[in-house]
Amino acid sequence: MNNSISECIPYLTFDGNCEEALNFYSKILDGKVTIQSRYDNPAMRAPKEFQNKVLHASLEFGKHIILACDVIPGHTVSRGSLDISISLTVTNPDEGRKIMEQLADGGVVHVPYEKQFWGAWHGNLKDKFGIKWMMNCN
Numbered sequence: 001m002n003n004s005i006s007e008c009i010p011y012l013t014f015d016g017n018c019e020e021a022l023n024f025y026s027k028i029l030d031g032k033v034t035i036q037s038r039y040d041n042p043a044m045r046a047p048k049e050f051q052n053k054v055l056h057a058s059l060e061f062g063k064h065i066i067l068a069c070d071v072i073p074g075h076t077v078s079r080g081s082l083d084i085s086i087s088l089t090v091t092n093p094d095e096g097r098k099i100m101e102q103l104a105d106g107g108v109v110h111v112p113y114e115k116q117f118w119g120a121w122h123g124n125l126k127d128k129f130g131i132k133w134m135m136n137c138n
Helices: 018-029 093-104
Strands: 011-014 032-038 054-061 064-070 085-090 108-115 121-126 132-137
Touching: 011 018, 018 032, 018 054, 018 064, 018 093, 085 093, 093 108, 093 121, 093 132
Parallel strands: 011 064, 085 132
Antiparallel strands: 032 054, 054 064, 108 121, 121 132
16 A cells, blocks of 8 residues: 555646636635646647647645646547546535536536435536536535
């Protein structure tokens, strides 16, 4: 077992709308977006129309962080084949409902946020950027 791992941080890739997505999440999660670099670095050899896209960015909210970028030109983002969700747990069911409703704006709710048979509040969705989220409250 490797006990030297100090963090496990999700790194999301987007198809040209990374900055828009992170700003959307930032408003919902009361976070801060930092764009560390864009594709305008000559070493990236990105087409002129792509040079303002995000090469590396972070969204910090509370004690949490999500890293993200726009996929390099010529590559595509595949959302359908990955069964990965970002799971958020809150201490107040009303806060969970509020976050779930905001994330669902323009997306698709798969399980409505409500008290489930196991006793906890839960809901899940795919947002308008194709990212899957789970909202939980015990």
